[in-house]
Amino acid sequence: MKFSGKEDPNMANIREIANLAGVSVSTVSRVLNNHPYVREEKRQVVHQAMEKLDYHRNLTAFHLSKGTTNLLGVVLPSIEIPYFSNIVEGIAEEGLKHDMQLVLIQTNYHVDKELEALELLRGNLIDGLIFTSRAASLKIVKEYTSHGPIILCEDSDQTELPSVSIPHEKAFQDGLDYLLARGHTDIAYTLGRRHGTNSHKRIKAYQATMDKINQPVREEWIFDKCLSIEDGARVMESWCQMIERPTAFLVTNDQVAAGMVLTAREKGIRIPEDLSILSFDNQQIAKALHISTIDIPIKQMGKKAVQFIQKTEKKSKVSLPFQLIGRATVSNMFSA
Amino acid sequence: MKFSGKEDPNMANIREIANLAGVSVSTVSRVLNNHPYVREEKRQVVHQAMEKLDYHRNLTAFHLSKGTTNLLGVVLPSIEIPYFSNIVEGIAEEGLKHDMQLVLIQTNYHVDKELEALELLRGNLIDGLIFTSRAASLKIVKEYTSHGPIILCEDSDQTELPSVSIPHEKAFQDGLDYLLARGHTDIAYTLGRRHGTNSHKRIKAYQATMDKINQPVREEWIFDKCLSIEDGARVMESWCQMIERPTAFLVTNDQVAAGMVLTAREKGIRIPEDLSILSFDNQQIAKALHISTIDIPIKQMGKKAVQFIQKTEKKSKVSLPFQLIGRATVSNMFSA
DNA sequence: GTAATGTATGAAACGCGTTTCAGGTCAAGA
DNA sequence: TCTTGACCTGAAACGCGTTTCATACATTAC
Incomplete structure (x- = not known):
């Protein structure tokens, strides 16, 4: 059988x-894998043969x-969003230590692409799968766990699937408290994607806080699909058009x-005098x-x-620490 | 034989x-691949069996x-550099049309990682290879062409390897001319990596231009390893320290x-009055x-x-158009 | 001297789909 | 009636390494 495409x-x-x-395939295989129990003499002969025929093992067969x-x-939804490419960078770095290659599956948040990824796992093409973001239901994802390790990068308590994340609810809460402590009660916020688990946590924290200070939740102060610089520009335009304006944004x-x-x-518009802004990530641009x-x-x-994939990490859920970095975009209304 | 890791x-x-x-494997295979010449009745039976045993084809065997x-x-050197993640985005988008999955090989400009990638090609693990950046010698890369298509993303005339790029020399030249036309002759520039092919083109264009206007090439006006926001900050600090300062930067x-x-x-420091800046890429942040x-x-x-990989594109070299976008960071010294 | 180990090697099976080849059946056309 | 071709099916080979199992010799150990 020969294949068509490349010769x-x-x-x-x-x-x-x-x-x-002049040896058996087993012996060649042994040489190839540095097994003991091959006489030096034969080892030489095999090496010569390999050299002569320019042999290289077929990885697929392997x-x-x-x-x-x-x-x-x-x-991942898109590689162009720094948040995700940063995660990938971390995965690549750690994966390198274990000689793993990365297969990227870009979904643009389409569930069917995620299902394809799961099928790769089921089809034994990949040894494990990391969801840096998820749109498919937990129920469906769980059905694939028997075919290999699946790790979620989200702050979920809904599932026993292993996951690693920061405590989004807590972080968002801390952000809100930070604003509150500086006198802001009219707080708006933006989300990357309304229906993600992490967004859900943020929404929940927001509602709890608004309840606590007896503020209504204003739908028009919630901005969905905000991920890029241009989205930020759009939000700012909207803010200008508003009659009732929030004094702070959690972004x-x-x-x-x-x-x-x-x-x-x-x-x-003066930041933070006219409007305070607190965001997430702490990328270079924020500094x-x-x-x-x-x-x-x-x-x-x-x-x-x-590390989860490699079973180095024993716990089923890991929560990483976050840290609020106060710089110059949040005002203190009390000292104004 | 059973494998250890996952059950x-x-x-x-x-x-x-x-x-x-109750059929032969060939028939099952035919059903699996929607070959004609399988009686509907058997097709049903096979489908039932597949369903019953929850069959899914092993992709590696396939x-x-x-x-x-x-x-x-x-x-690619690093996924965190927007230039590269943008290329990957394009590859992913087009690859999607051909049902290709992407295997990412991050090199951090290390030649041995590039060699590993080439070995993946030789080992038939990947069907083709795209170098978004290259550190290994052309000679070495060329040795692997018999194992599958290899595409370079660089502006090289040194090789018959297929490549796609923008005409870096011409683009850099146009940039210089743009600055020259506005009265700038003291021009500095920054490079991502001094020894890349694309950088080489830029250096060449720079020297030619400096020759033409009888300006010396000042080593201290050439900044290497500039890729990020922080690198830009560093360059600016250096500029302040300089005794003899360029009036413009090509970045x-x-x-x-x-x-x-x-x-x-x-x-x-006023931009562009004190210093003009012209860069490449036209990302959101530039706007x-x-x-x-x-x-x-x-x-x-x-x-x-x-498209090269897919042989859709017939030419061996493709040069994409670039376009200078004049905004507000280049002054016109004549109208000053 | 004999049993127990250690060293060395090959035949064959295995992992799992795909494809070729040969051999059928059955109906339409000559 | 005979040929031709379309339709259908399975055995076996193939792609290519790895691993098990059996065999055989060479050492040690007692």
């Missing part, structure tokens, strides 16, 4: 080596034999915050713009996820 | 299905049989430019900061690369 004429296989070297591929699936990530800050500057933000060890999350 | 007890194979259905994996290797990418612009603002930049269709590059 790869002189790909010797282990049997040809065995013939040329994987089939082993029942393992050293391939790790990573599902998806630093990109959105940057868009808001920059747009505000152009419009002569450059002096944006107050909640630092999240994103890369660390990716690393931990791999 | 996958009830993974039926095609032979078990054949037994249960790949081995086919001699093809539908896996596409992508080597690696928008991130670096952003770092420079933001740092300049804090230091009270937000009104940075003059040279737009490069990065995502498009990724798409084209996949």
